[in-house]
Amino acid sequence: MIKRTLALCALFILVAATLTNQVSASERFQVPLNQALVLAGGESTNPRNYDPAATWPSGNEKLVFSGLVSFDPNLNLTPDLAETWDISADGKTYTFHLRANAKFHNGRAVTAQDVIYSWERAASPQLKSDTVLTYLGDIVGVKEMYAGQADHIAGIKALDDHTLQVTIDAPKPYFILKLTFPTSFIVDKDNVESGAEWYRTPNGTGPYRLIEWQSFKQITYQANSDFYLGAPSIPYVVVNLSQGYNLYDTGEVDIAGVSSVDRYADPTEPLHNQLHTGVSLCTDYTIFDTTRPPFDDVNVRKAFSMAFNRQQYIDVLYSGHALPADGLYPPALPGFNTQLKGLPYDPEQARKLLAESKYGGPQGLPPIVYTNAGIGTSVGADVSALADMWQQNLGVTITIENLEPNFYFDQIYKGIHGQLFSSNWCADYPDPENFADALFHSGAQQNTGGYSNPDLDKLLEAARVERDVTKRIGMYQQAEQILVDDAAALFTVHSLMYQLVKPYVKGYVLTPISIPIERYMWLEGK
Amino acid sequence: MRKTILHLVLILTFSLLPASRAFAATQADVTNNEVTFNFPETATFSATITSSAEITSIVLEYGNEQLTCGEVVAKTFPEFTPSTTVNVSWTWDMRQFGAQFPGTIFWWRWRFTDQTGKETVTDKKTIMWLDNIHPWKTVSSGSIRLHWYEGNNAFSQERLTAAVNGLKNLENDAGLKTDQPIDIYIYASSTDMKDADPFAPSWSGGQANPASNLIFLDSSSTDISAEVHELTHVLVGHFTFSCIGFVPQWLNEGLAVYSEGPLNAQFQIPLDVAVQSNTLLSVRSISGAFSGEGNQANLSYAESFSIVNFLIQNYGHDKMNSLLIAFRDGKSDDEALTSVYGFNVDGLEDAWRQSLHAQPRLASAQPTALATPTFVPTIVPVSGAPLAMTPYAVPTSSLNGTPSPSSSPRISLTIALIGLCCLLLLIFGVIAVGFFIRSQNMKRGKND
Numbered sequence A: 001m002i003k004r005t006l007a008l009c010a011l012f013i014l015v016a017a018t019l020t021n022q023v024s025a026s027e028r029f030q031v032p033l034n035q036a037l038v039l040a041g042g043e044s045t046n047p048r049n050y051d052p053a054a055t056w057p058s059g060n061e062k063l064v065f066s067g068l069v070s071f072d073p074n075l076n077l078t079p080d081l082a083e084t085w086d087i088s089a090d091g092k093t094y095t096f097h098l099r100a101n102a103k104f105h106n107g108r109a110v111t112a113q114d115v116i117y118s119w120e121r122a123a124s125p126q127l128k129s130d131t132v133l134t135y136l137g138d139i140v141g142v143k144e145m146y147a148g149q150a151d152h153i154a155g156i157k158a159l160d161d162h163t164l165q166v167t168i169d170a171p172k173p174y175f176i177l178k179l180t181f182p183t184s185f186i187v188d189k190d191n192v193e194s195g196a197e198w199y200r201t202p203n204g205t206g207p208y209r210l211i212e213w214q215s216f217k218q219i220t221y222q223a224n225s226d227f228y229l230g231a232p233s234i235p236y237v238v239v240n241l242s243q244g245y246n247l248y249d250t251g252e253v254d255i256a257g258v259s260s261v262d263r264y265a266d267p268t269e270p271l272h273n274q275l276h277t278g279v280s281l282c283t284d285y286t287i288f289d290t291t292r293p294p295f296d297d298v299n300v301r302k303a304f305s306m307a308f309n310r311q312q313y314i315d316v317l318y319s320g321h322a323l324p325a326d327g328l329y330p331p332a333l334p335g336f337n338t339q340l341k342g343l344p345y346d347p348e349q350a351r352k353l354l355a356e357s358k359y360g361g362p363q364g365l366p367p368i369v370y371t372n373a374g375i376g377t378s379v380g381a382d383v384s385a386l387a388d389m390w391q392q393n394l395g396v397t398i399t400i401e402n403l404e405p406n407f408y409f410d411q412i413y414k415g416i417h418g419q420l421f422s423s424n425w426c427a428d429y430p431d432p433e434n435f436a437d438a439l440f441h442s443g444a445q446q447n448t449g450g451y452s453n454p455d456l457d458k459l460l461e462a463a464r465v466e467r468d469v470t471k472r473i474g475m476y477q478q479a480e481q482i483l484v485d486d487a488a489a490l491f492t493v494h495s496l497m498y499q500l501v502k503p504y505v506k507g508y509v510l511t512p513i514s515i516p517i518e519r520y521m522w523l524e525g526k
Numbered sequence B: 001m002r003k004t005i006l007h008l009v010l011i012l013t014f015s016l017l018p019a020s021r022a023f024a025a026t027q028a029d030v031t032n033n034e035v036t037f038n039f040p041e042t043a044t045f046s047a048t049i050t051s052s053a054e055i056t057s058i059v060l061e062y063g064n065e066q067l068t069c070g071e072v073v074a075k076t077f078p079e080f081t082p083s084t085t086v087n088v089s090w091t092w093d094m095r096q097f098g099a100q101f102p103g104t105i106f107w108w109r110w111r112f113t114d115q116t117g118k119e120t121v122t123d124k125k126t127i128m129w130l131d132n133i134h135p136w137k138t139v140s141s142g143s144i145r146l147h148w149y150e151g152n153n154a155f156s157q158e159r160l161t162a163a164v165n166g167l168k169n170l171e172n173d174a175g176l177k178t179d180q181p182i183d184i185y186i187y188a189s190s191t192d193m194k195d196a197d198p199f200a201p202s203w204s205g206g207q208a209n210p211a212s213n214l215i216f217l218d219s220s221s222t223d224i225s226a227e228v229h230e231l232t233h234v235l236v237g238h239f240t241f242s243c244i245g246f247v248p249q250w251l252n253e254g255l256a257v258y259s260e261g262p263l264n265a266q267f268q269i270p271l272d273v274a275v276q277s278n279t280l281l282s283v284r285s286i287s288g289a290f291s292g293e294g295n296q297a298n299l300s301y302a303e304s305f306s307i308v309n310f311l312i313q314n315y316g317h318d319k320m321n322s323l324l325i326a327f328r329d330g331k332s333d334d335e336a337l338t339s340v341y342g343f344n345v346d347g348l349e350d351a352w353r354q355s356l357h358a359q360p361r362l363a364s365a366q367p368t369a370l371a372t373p374t375f376v377p378t379i380v381p382v383s384g385a386p387l388a389m390t391p392y393a394v395p396t397s398s399l400n401g402t403p404s405p406s407s408s409p410r411i412s413l414t415i416a417l418i419g420l421c422c423l424l425l426l427i428f429g430v431i432a433v434g435f436f437i438r439s440q441n442m443k444r445g446k447n448d
Helices: A002-029 A112-123 A142-146 A261-265 A298-306 A310-317 A347-356 A381-394 A405-413 A436-440 A454-464 A469-485 B153-174 B190-196 B225-239 B249-260 B265-276 B294-328 B333-341 B345-356 B394-399 B409-447
Strands: A036-040 A069-071 A077-079 A082-087 A093-098 A156-160 A163-167 A208-214 A218-223 A236-240 A255-257 A275-279 A282-288 A322-324 A368-373 A398-403 A420-426 A489-491 A493-501 B029-038 B042-064 B072-076 B083-093 B104-114 B119-121 B125-129 B137-141 B144-148 B182-187 B206-209 B214-218
Touching (some): A112 A142, A112 A156, A298 A381, A368 A381, A368 A405, A381 A398, A436 A469, A454 A469, B137 B153, B225 B249, B333 B345
Antiparallel strands (some): A208 A218, A218 A236, B029 B042, B042 B072, B104 B119, B104 B125
């Protein structure tokens, strides 16, 4: 009897052990997909794309890393690593109280010194971050450190392990919103200094930890059970790095962007009910390098703008699924102005302006190069359409230069580009300062076209500290009209947001600003 | 923030090759100037550059031969340490940016500058992107160059004849013609073809790229009509080439299937079923990329044929060519159809459905089913006062009442089973001990 019982128990244990081994193998090589949110993604060969202090975000960095504050799904500012904060009466000093339970993925507690290390690393001239002046430049001493004039940021101080004092140069109401951007996210010194490829095994503080990266196949993240805001519900997030045809249709990813909107908009399409739509806070535009001929002449800039048939561009390239960008601000952004007077499509007037320019017409123009992100000889439909419109309406032929997409922005910020180049901007926080000031103030890091207008600068500087909200919004609307009248850039479209989401993915919110949405979601019946 | 670009989305087509000029006038030398393939994943461009003065800048200028709108040059800036001798390389990774067609011609040249400011440009070189594991053979006739590696001469001749005849028919029936050579690569199996383009949909039997006059096919899953199908894509692409125009997918695929001849059962059956069950896809919905799901894709092809057949049978080939020209000229779908036939996309669908005796179009099958974009600011602006924190009930608010998946149910099962075993062991242990004590007592009793 005892023998038989032992044998039975041994069998149970054997079965159990086998099952356990299966789970281990499954977790090591391929996570249980019914517990995983699978996203579509791509892989970059540029390490800067994975460093929060230097990256132009793709969204995944908000899985692994986190900052002092973030946005919730309603786009309200919400505490993150900082549990609370105090603001001095003059609006210039912020005191952040860090959460006592905040830890890196390796279990080490997060301290104020980690914040200082992360921000000083971002501001160091060696890192050459293209974003630090935009998002941390209001802090006293960041500009000096970035310029190599200081070893530390003068305006940040650890009062104790969990208290950080930050001094900014003026009472700017939007300052704290900038801390939702990854530039200020916290990194672990030991991790960062462990080698050039530290980003492949990041030790972050975010809701998910990266557990496996198979190049061009998948990146696997596991829920951080010690996350200071509570463990996320979805055990795994897998980013599918492989290319494929309509992976969403074949069930290989759970959430995906949409290229053929009309198909999914059709009620007879089986996936119709999985289409989520919304208005983005993005503006696409072509930058004129105003420091170089021929776009140093406002008449040339206006001529190129007025030779652009925006409506045809939207109807043909987007099948109507985009909004015309008469100006800089996208709809839904505070400051969006329905009364804005954009430059109309008027080929005749465009030719006249070109003739009136100091170049005297198309014959007098220097060779014009349009720089675009692209590989090989393939050219984006957007750039082809622009080139064609300028050819047809102005008689101007341009040369197109494709730069490798992984390193496109690296070259743009180094000034290695033609007189025209493609860009787009999506709101980081809902304030027009994030557009007009960040992109067109003469001292702005993002002002890659070198546009300079002292009147605009003065207006933007006054708006930074204006406390009357109505007046402040009015000032930004005035700034936008100046930019349009001066043809500081060619604004093309405001894209719309389309996402496909599988029905078993719950809690998904299509937000016009990137937020760490995965930790608010769960799977039901996958 | 700027959107990170990880892969291209709006790919266009067609261009002219940039003229290459070499004007090296320095003590520079370039050796090992080559491209190595790891087909179909990567092409690595490499060279050893030597100069009497330190090299300070290196740019690889490259491209693939295809038609485009105007002059296009791709540039990349490989990393190197300034020196008088530099080994430099850069890899074009198809896994990131999408596959190139077998038979594509790559060109490249190096542009570098030395410490004295002297710039040198190497001669332009070219190489063909092709999987060399197959013993490719070529036969040609007229504009067709057919490449194959498995099968006898009769096989290649049959395929070549089919292609040549297909070209003739397209010219006679639709007025579509070309004076450019077209290369057709015939793979012997779907596995071989998938190896050449791992990103193609699983149901694909072949592909065409009008911009580079290239076609590849899987001969095991397609017959000779597939060549005609792909050739039609090439000729329609040439006919409608423009910098701003797009031909909707239903028209492009419809013409290709139409040129094959009568609809085969693979497509006819799903079309009939969709008509009977009122599950036809709308014309608008098949204007872009077809579904990745096989059945939906089949229906999309079938409907495309049916729509094109309806237009040609009722309005003729001349009007069809006018429609293609309207698209070439940059008209939208509605504008193009209205300018030629007097009805827009919805009007086309109504008439086409009527011709099939299908149910009328759903009134809601319109773009208006999408959210109407708002022009009204919907987000509260930042006031003059510094922002205070907004407490948010972090994950629990979105997780209320939802089952939280167990992180490892099988581990729980294991623990339960082990627990059960222990319990059984305990019970039987107690019983055994009881028996033992009882037997000892009995022995003692006997002894007593």
